[in-house]
Amino acid sequence: MQKTILITGSTDGIGKLAAIKLAEQGHGIYLHGRNPDKLAATISEIRSKTQNKTVGGFTADFSDLNSLGQMADQIKERGAGN
Structure with missing residues (x-):
């Protein structure tokens, strides 16, 4: 079963490797x-x-609650939370 997965901190290190493997x-x-x-x-x-063309992304600074809220809204708009 294919899933939709959000990986935070995924531009390098373990997060990036996990994203590659899952993709x-x-x-x-x-x-x-x-x-x-x-x-x-x-x-x-x-x-x-x-x-894998179903790779996308969101930009947010988790130390800024407004930025985090905007990311949450974007996730909802894309239907990524379903």
């Missing part, structure tokens, strides 16, 4: 990052590496 398995992946340019590059890299 290779065909799951829909949403990445989170603070830096929009780095997030976009990571999404592009994972899509290219895995041929």
Whole structure:
């Protein structure tokens, strides 16, 4: 069964490796990052590496509650929480 998975802090390290592995398995992946340019590059890299086009992302700074709220609204709008 394919799932939609949100991975926070996924532009490098363990989060990025987890995103790659899950994308290779065909799951829909949403990445989170603070830096929009780095997030976009990571999404592009994972899509290219895995041929999984259901990789997307959200930018937010978790130390800023307004930013976090905006990310939550974006997730709801995309239907990623269903």
